[in-house]
Amino acid sequence: MTSTHPAVELDGLSKSFGAVTAVDGLSLRVQPGEVVAFLGPNGAGKTTTIDMLLGLSRPDAGTVRVLGGTPDDAVARGRVAAVLQTGGLLKDLTVGETVRMTAHFYRHTRPAVEVLERAGITDIADRVVGRCSGGQQQRLRFALALLPDPDLMVLDEPTTGMDVEGRRDFWQALRRDARRGRTVIFATHYLDEADAYADRIVLVRQGRIVADGTTAEIKNLAAGRTVRATLPGADQAALAALPGVDAVEVRGDSVLVRTGDSDAVARHLLTRTAARDVEITSRNLEDAFLALTTTQTGA
Amino acid sequence: MTTSTSTRAAVTTPDRRLPALGGFAPGALGIELRRVLRNRRTLAFTLIMPGVFFLIFGLPQGGQSLDNGRPVTAYVMISLAVYAAMVATTSVGGAVATERALGWSRQLRLTPLRPAAYVATKLITAMSLGLLAVVIEFLVGAVAGVRVPAYVWLLSGLAAWVGSLVFAAFGLFIGYLAPAENVMQIIGPVLAVLAMFGGLFVPVEVLPDVLQQVATFTPVYGMGVLARAPLTGDGVSMAAVVNLVVWALVFGVGAARLFRRDTARV
Numbered sequence: 052m053t054s055t056h057p058a059v060e061l062d063g064l065s066k067s068f069g070a071v072t073a074v075d076g077l078s079l080r081v082q083p084g085e086v087v088a089f090l091g092p093n094g095a096g097k098t099t100t101i102d103m104l105l106g107l108s109r110p111d112a113g114t115v116r117v118l119g120g121t122p123d124d125a126v127a128r129g130r131v132a133a134v135l136q137t138g139g140l141l142k143d144l145t146v147g148e149t150v151r152m153t154a155h156f157y158r159h160t161r162p163a164v165e166v167l168e169r170a171g172i173t174d175i176a177d178r179v180v181g182r183c184s185g186g187q188q189q190r191l192r193f194a195l196a197l198l199p200d201p202d203l204m205v206l207d208e209p210t211t212g213m214d215v216e217g218r219r220d221f222w223q224a225l226r227r228d229a230r231r232g233r234t235v236i237f238a239t240h241y242l243d244e245a246d247a248y249a250d251r252i253v254l255v256r257q258g259r260i261v262a263d264g265t266t267a268e269i270k271n272l273a274a275g276r277t278v279r280a281t282l283p284g285a286d287q288a289a290l291a292a293l294p295g296v297d298a299v300e301v302r303g304d305s306v307l308v309r310t311g312d313s314d315a316v317a318r319h320l321l322t323r324t325a326a327r328d329v330e331i332t333s334r335n336l337e338d339a340f341l342a343l344t345t346t347q348t349g350a
Numbered sequence: 351m352t353t354s355t356s357t358r359a360a361v362t363t364p365d366r367r368l369p370a371l372g373g374f375a376p377g378a379l380g381i382e383l384r385r386v387l388r389n390r391r392t393l394a395f396t397l398i399m400p401g402v403f404f405l406i407f408g409l410p411q412g413g414q415s416l417d418n419g420r421p422v423t424a425y426v427m428i429s430l431a432v433y434a435a436m437v438a439t440t441s442v443g444g445a446v447a448t449e450r451a452l453g454w455s456r457q458l459r460l461t462p463l464r465p466a467a468y469v470a471t472k473l474i475t476a477m478s479l480g481l482l483a484v485v486i487e488f489l490v491g492a493v494a495g496v497r498v499p500a501y502v503w504l505l506s507g508l509a510a511w512v513g514s515l516v517f518a519a520f521g522l523f524i525g526y527l528a529p530a531e532n533v534m535q536i537i538g539p540v541l542a543v544l545a546m547f548g549g550l551f552v553p554v555e556v557l558p559d560v561l562q563q564v565a566t567f568t569p570v571y572g573m574g575v576l577a578r579a580p581l582t583g584d585g586v587s588m589a590a591v592v593n594l595v596v597w598a599l600v601f602g603v604g605a606a607r608l609f610r611r612d613t614a615r616v
């Protein structure tokens with residue numbers, strides 16, 4: 052039985068805190084089974100959006116539908132679960148007790164041993180939460196979110212504060228778990244995470260969606276390549292005048308040209324100038340991210 | 351055509367019904383109780399200290415009698431049982447402050463547990479610890495030689511226990527007022543002062559006149575009088591009953607209001 056409803060439908064969501072507009076008319080539709088990365092700089096409004104999506108806070112304007120119903124209903128039925136940026140744990144319970152206690156609040160859950168296993172924390176089940184590392188606590192939160200076997204899993208910067216190994220372990224656990232059909236939405240600052248684990252990237256800045264598409268599409272949005280060459284005394288104006296060139300930068304004897312037509316630049320450099328060591332690199336997601344989230348709208 | 355995947359999917363389709371009683375569950379209550387009983391601080395202040403107080407301040411008065419011939423040690427024991435119960439229930443209610451400060455309340459909002467079910471769990475835990483506190487104080491007394499008729503044990507114990515519900519509400523009230531992790535360190539001394547005015551450490555009659563007047567309006571006074579009434583045989587004054595009811599209402603309504611404010615969405 053598959054639901055015909057979108058997993059998430061946000062329509063014209065807005066939320067302000069005093070003078071700060073955290074979310075500004077944001078609309079988003081996520082289909083069942085999609086893995087969506089919510090990518091944006093600090094203060095972009097990711098957490099505020101997620102809070103409204105989970106029914107933790109009320110939008111000033113706009114509507115939220117989760118799996119065809121209200122967020123509260125989806126939470127109460129275990130259809131949506133989340134790993135929050137700020138959700139706390141009781142320090143004096145053990146990992147296992149925390150899972151079992153939470154399981155009691157639901158009508159029906161996966162067995163505690165199973166979620167501990169899937170989150171990769173079976174070996175520390177008897178450890179008191181206060182003595183677990185940040186990464187272990189985060190995996191405990193993940194185990195709690197796995198309990199109801201949710202249709203939608205929401206994660207707000209789940210790997211913040213973890214070291215490289217912790218991050219890798221966490222994503223491996225998430226991946227291992229990825230049951231067919233589960234929708235996943237995660238907020239992150241890490242482009243590599245968005246790139247590696249999401250089918251779709253939603254770039255947010257100042258409470259608005261500035262780009263939405265597959266990883267490849269997002270990269271294309273800030274399309275273009277960088278041509279680098281060694282060329283003492285480069286004629287910046289001539290390079291800038293070439294078709295497709297966005298920017299020219301001279302660093303000592305090196306010149307860097309950002310362009311949509313790298314062939315033309317390379318041809319020019321090699322045939323009309325004394326340039327050598329010509330290198331062409333395509334811009335990665337990081338560049339796209341920076342281009343889309345730091346330039347001012349309309350500039 | 352049945353593939354193994356679809357069979358598996360059919361088997362694992364989760365039950366999406368709402369939980370009964372808003373998620374209130376005896377299993378969770380059990381874990382909560384174990385958690386409270388593991389807390390050394392709580393045990394020291396609610397189960398051990400009042401017993402030790404009895405041995406230090408009550409026992410030396412062995413052999414002395416009240417006006418009606420009953421032992422003074424029983425008077426001290428019952429007073430300290432009230433004290434033990436009120437500290438016990440306050441500390442469980444006040445733990446809400448810690449849980450809010452830690453963000454556990456926020457975590458709970460991602461589960462089907464309804465706030466009312468959460469508060470019910472806290473109240474039952476508080477009253478369980480309160481009962482244990484009264485029983486242990488009475489056990490210490492009995493072992494140390496306190497002898498009173500069975501109905502005094504029963505009625506005084508019951509009054510001390512039921513009265514401590516007021517302080518479970520007080521704990522919740524403070525818990526929703528101050529999201530501090532160490533809230534009991536602040537409330538502890540306050541409870542001691544209230545217990546003083548409530549005549550739990552020394553009879554209210556030995557206080558200066560003005561303080562006696564003040565004492566009758568403080569929140570422990572009513573429950574102290576009620577708990578000792580079966581022993582002293584003094585009638586229960588209207589003032590004591592009114593005192594208990596009014597404070598129960600003040601803390602109960604106060605806790606309920608703060609609780610609503612806390613669970614309202616922002």
Ligand SMILES: Nc1ncnc2c1ncn2[C@@H]1O[C@H](COP(=O)(O)OP(=O)(O)OP(=O)(O)O)[C@@H](O)[C@H]1O
Binds near residue numbers: 068074094
């Ligand atoms: N409770 C609040 N009170 C006041 N301002 C708030 C509150 N919550 C968020 N804000 C403001 O709203 C804006 C968006 O914050 P939000 O936490 O949603 O960003 P974010 O994208 O999650 O950032 P981060 O990547 O740092 O987690 C910020 O300017 C923030 O300061």
Ligand SMILES: [Mg+2]
Binds near residue numbers: 097098099207
């Ligand atoms: Mg955030």
